[in-house]
Amino acid sequence: MKAINPENALAEFQEFQSNLAKGFKNLSEIGEIETGVTPRDAVYKEDKMVLYRYQPGKKTKLNPTPLLIVYALVNRPYMADLQEDRSTVKGLMDAGQDVYLVDWGYPDQADKFLNLDDYLNGYLDRCVDFIRKTHEVDKINLLGICQGGTFSLCYSAMHPDKIANLVTMVTPVDFKTDENLLSRWVQNIDIDKAVDAMGNLSGDMLNYTFLTLKPMRLTGQKYLDMVNILADPKQARNFMRMEKWIFDSPDQAGQAYREFNNWFYKQNKLIEGSLKIGDYEVDLKKISMPVLNVYATLDHLVPPAASKALKNLISSTDYNEIEFPGGHIGIYVSGRAQKEIPPAIGKWLEKRR
Amino acid sequence: MQTPPFSAMFDQWQNYQKSYMDAWQSMAESSISGKQPGNPWTDALDKWWQSLSNQTASASPNLFSMMLEQSKTFFNMASLINGSLGEAWKVKGKGGDWEKVISKTFDGLRGTLTAGCSTFPVELWRKLIIEKFQSPGDLVPDFIKKLQDKENLILNMPAIGMSREKQEVVQKLAKEVTEYQIACGEFMEVQTKIGNLAVDLMQEEICEMFSAGEYPESYRAIYDLWVDCYEEVYADAVMQPEYNTAYSDMVNSFMSLTLIYRQLQDGTLEACGMPSRRELDTLHRRFQEERREKHKMRSEIEALKEQVKQLEAYATANAAAKNSPPVESASKPAASQRPRGASPRRAASKAAKPTTTPPSTKKVETGGDES
Numbered sequence: 148m149k150a151i152n153p154e155n156a157l158a159e160f161q162e163f164q165s166n167l168a169k170g171f172k173n174l175s176e177i178g179e180i181e182t183g184v185t186p187r188d189a190v191y192k193e194d195k196m197v198l199y200r201y202q203p204g205k206k207t208k209l210n211p212t213p214l215l216i217v218y219a220l221v222n223r224p225y226m227a228d229l230q231e232d233r234s235t236v237k238g239l240m241d242a243g244q245d246v247y248l249v250d251w252g253y254p255d256q257a258d259k260f261l262n263l264d265d266y267l268n269g270y271l272d273r274c275v276d277f278i279r280k281t282h283e284v285d286k287i288n289l290l291g292i293c294q295g296g297t298f299s300l301c302y303s304a305m306h307p308d309k310i311a312n313l314v315t316m317v318t319p320v321d322f323k324t325d326e327n328l329l330s331r332w333v334q335n336i337d338i339d340k341a342v343d344a345m346g347n348l349s350g351d352m353l354n355y356t357f358l359t360l361k362p363m364r365l366t367g368q369k370y371l372d373m374v375n376i377l378a379d380p381k382q383a384r385n386f387m388r389m390e391k392w393i394f395d396s397p398d399q400a401g402q403a404y405r406e407f408n409n410w411f412y413k414q415n416k417l418i419e420g421s422l423k424i425g426d427y428e429v430d431l432k433k434i435s436m437p438v439l440n441v442y443a444t445l446d447h448l449v450p451p452a453a454s455k456a457l458k459n460l461i462s463s464t465d466y467n468e469i470e471f472p473g474g475h476i477g478i479y480v481s482g483r484a485q486k487e488i489p490p491a492i493g494k495w496l497e498k499r500r
Numbered sequence: 501m502q503t504p505p506f507s508a509m510f511d512q513w514q515n516y517q518k519s520y521m522d523a524w525q526s527m528a529e530s531s532i533s534g535k536q537p538g539n540p541w542t543d544a545l546d547k548w549w550q551s552l553s554n555q556t557a558s559a560s561p562n563l564f565s566m567m568l569e570q571s572k573t574f575f576n577m578a579s580l581i582n583g584s585l586g587e588a589w590k591v592k593g594k595g596g597d598w599e600k601v602i603s604k605t606f607d608g609l610r611g612t613l614t615a616g617c618s619t620f621p622v623e624l625w626r627k628l629i630i631e632k633f634q635s636p637g638d639l640v641p642d643f644i645k646k647l648q649d650k651e652n653l654i655l656n657m658p659a660i661g662m663s664r665e666k667q668e669v670v671q672k673l674a675k676e677v678t679e680y681q682i683a684c685g686e687f688m689e690v691q692t693k694i695g696n697l698a699v700d701l702m703q704e705e706i707c708e709m710f711s712a713g714e715y716p717e718s719y720r721a722i723y724d725l726w727v728d729c730y731e732e733v734y735a736d737a738v739m740q741p742e743y744n745t746a747y748s749d750m751v752n753s754f755m756s757l758t759l760i761y762r763q764l765q766d767g768t769l770e771a772c773g774m775p776s777r778r779e780l781d782t783l784h785r786r787f788q789e790e791r792r793e794k795h796k797m798r799s800e801i802e803a804l805k806e807q808v809k810q811l812e813a814y815a816t817a818n819a820a821a822k823n824s825p826p827v828e829s830a831s832k833p834a835a836s837q838r839p840r841g842a843s844p845r846r847a848a849s850k851a852a853k854p855t856t857t858p859p860s861t862k863k864v865e866t867g868g869d870e871s
Contacts, residue, residue, distance in 0.1 A: 150589040150715050151582050159718050160575065167571065174564060193867035256780070260788040269795060273867055328738060335748030337755060344758040346781075355628050360738075361731055366624070368727045370570040371720075 163374060170377025177380070180387050183225040185236050187248075191277045195252030198274045200245075201228075201236055209245045210496060212311050213278050213287050216248040217271065217302075219294035220403065221353060223395045224250050226479050227292065230388060233480045235489050242493020244288075249274055249295075252397070259346045259401035263410075264425030266403055267302050275302075275309050286311035288496055293317050293449060293475070297411065300457070303434050305427040312499050313434065314492055316441045317475055319449045321456035322412045328360060329448060330412050338408040342401040350396030360447060389480070418460055431457075437465035439495050441488065446475040467495065573616070577726065578719035581609060585706065585722075589715055598710060606703040613702075613726070614695030622688050629754070669764055676757040683749040690746040694737045698730040705729060 191198040203209055216236070218224035227248065228236040239246050249271065254261065278287050289310050291299025296318025303310045322330050341348065358365045376382040416422035422429040438461060442454035451470070458466055469491055471478050478484050584605035592598035705725060709715065716722045737743050766776035 150586045151718065156579070156582070156719060159720065163571065167567070170567070171564060189864050191865045191867065257784055257787075259781075260785050265788075265792065269792075273795075277865065331739060331744055332747060335744055335752075337748075337752045340752060340755045340759065344755040344762065346777075351628055355624060358624070362624075362734065363727045363730050367570050367573065368724070370567045371574055371723070374567055374571065 166374050166378050170374055170383065173377050173380050173383045174387075177384060177387060180384065180391050182223075182230070182388060182391065183228050184231050185228050185234055185240070190247075190281070191274060193270060193273065195254065195258070196270045196274075197250045197252065198277065199248045199250060201240060201248070203240065203245055208243055210243050210288075210500060211245075211282070212284060212496075212500065213245040213247055213282050214239065214496065215275065215278060215287055215289055216246065217289065217291045217295035217299050218249065218251070219292060219298075220251055220266075220399055220407075221294060221350075221396065223392060223397070224248055224292075226392055226476070229392065229480055230385065232482075233485060235479050235485075238485060238489025239290075239493055242490050243497060244493055245282075247274075247278055254347055254398055254400040256346050261400040262402040263301075263406045266400075267298055268305065268425045268427065271298065271302055272306065275306070279309065285309070288312045288314070290314040290316065290492070291318060294319070294407070297417065300417070300431065300434065301422070301424060301429045303436065304429045304431050305424065305433075307433050307436065310436055312437045312439070312496055314439045314441065314496070315454070315457065316488075317443055317446055317449045317454065317478060318440070318457070319411070319453045320460065321415065321418050321453050323415045324450055324452040324456070326450045327453055329356070332356070333408055333412045336408075338405055338413070342405040345401065347398040347401045348404045350398050353399070354394060354396050357448075389476075418456060431460040432462045434461040435463050437467075437499050438463045439467050439469065439492065441469040441471065441478070441492070443471045443473050443475055443478045445473055445477070448475045465499075574723045575719065577613070577616075578722040580612065581605075581722050581726070582716075582719065584609060585715070588710070592710060599707060602703060602707060602710065606699055606706075610696065610699050613699050614692055616695070622684060622691065625684075625750070666767065669760060669767070673757070673760045673764060676753065676760050680750075680753040680757045683746070683753040687746045687750045690737070690743055694734050695730075697733040697737070698726075701733055702726055702729040 186202040187199040188202065189197050190200045216224070216227060218227065228234045231237075236246055236248065251266070251270075275287060275289075279285065286309055289299045289303060289312075291297070291314070293316070296315035297320070299313060299315060300318065300320065303313050319327075324330070345352075373386055376386060410416045410422060414421075417429065417431065420430065438457070440454060440457050442449070442451045444451055446454075455468070458468070469488070471484060471488060473481055473484060478488060585602070588598045588601040588605060591601045702725060706716075716725060738747075762777055766778050769776040
């Protein structure tokens, strides 16, 4: 082994610069970055919230029980339908599901007093009722993603008569597991003061928190890696699409943010059993419907232990888990996830028609 | 202006590269001799980017600038480390005390490397505050600085007279600014510690490599090693109470500062006869409460309407049964003769269930004011 000599260094530099120059060209020509690729219709609107139904096309063997995807308030739901070959929604449709999705929109300061009761027993409940009415069914299937999974758990516990099967993906249940860094950080933050000062919590501020989970990797190394893939227009486009999603962060309605952080992260009320949202006690033991809990082993935002805690907290006798060897985002966009996760969820739901 | 053809841009870059080859040679030689000239790579990147950005209206100038910035950091750091390690490698080749040279190398680099890490999270925070909030967190007003210069004497004096409240707010603002500045300083100290530990770890890793007769195979390998070392140390440090306290103190003191600043802003707005944040909050709160009431009433009305519908159906069936010739000696229709769901009790429970409207997904139903 030799030290790096000037010629090798120059060659490395030239290659890097060549990629950078090509990247400049590709970036200049990249145009609009489209996201959310599967055709869909807005079927119900209320304030900034929109309920979409993905066009089932000519499929004849659709599951008669529609599936509603509940996304988090943080970031945008098109992560579930990012691009043609990276779409959980498409995978679920291919697996015979009739898919709906709630898009919470971008709250502004006029929405700062929206609370969790408004979101769950208001918006979400009316979406569920709309779908039940449309399909003439008593119960629908619910699939919650990340914070949306926590919402789905709460909703299913408050309205068990409306949910046939519940799927949770990378969902925090126990908010105080040892390796939960976000939880550690939030314990000493004065959430009430933050909401009083800011009104809504800025999406950029949340992004700051997420970036500082792995600061040098996420703000430095990532962009050097990018230089190496920019020469390929397709990869450049994929990178930019993901980049767009990462920083497409809605502000958080202040009151809902206050409640979520205080009740879930700080007081861990969901598992302590003392959570009340609006007029409803949230008792996880009321979840007796079949539950599928999907988590990622390398998830740095929702550690597996935070999700797996669900098993012993519900009364369902039909509880299943899927462990995915990947991260919080990879579970939606990696090639392996595309092949494994949506078909597995579809199969699980089909068995419980 | 039009973007120059890609081939022209690329040629331009190649020319810059050629002209900097000589500079590289001289840098490589001088790094061995211990001199520290400027880094030709970053100069080249700068010059190239300046010429391009003058000629083009790039579609992604921010992103490209960010990539360029990272590229400069990468080459700067990697060439700096490589230049110094090269000397240790040479000593090792001659059977000398290379560990001592490496130790000296990292002592020399420590300041540069930790400076980047320690300022980074604070710098990112500062940018966020300036760009997003236009907040005093960074823009400390002059009068506050003057108050601070008086060693808190003025700040601790009791407020008096008609403008007592305003004096108190200003005093509080000055105190909060001080608290925030202290908290930022402490957070920076924690970051510096992390940086120092990362440098130690990198030194260990390099020594291990040298012992095994290995040398980082490229600039990128050096950079990646540095990132790995930093992230490993950082991941451990951020789980510790010391980091947690420093981080939360910085955030909490910023929020306290913002709260008091908003109070001042509101006072000014009200004095000008303009709506303040406080007023808007009152309106928004009332508005939201009324919307909740509206939804609650709407759902109660829907339930009642359904109940009435069911009762009407029951009454109609009941009347029809009375008017029709008796088949059996019964004064009221048997349960089996009632229309499905027509009992009063069932009508009430069914009211909460969906009606059987034919499926429709093309027409968008709306349920709120902004739809």
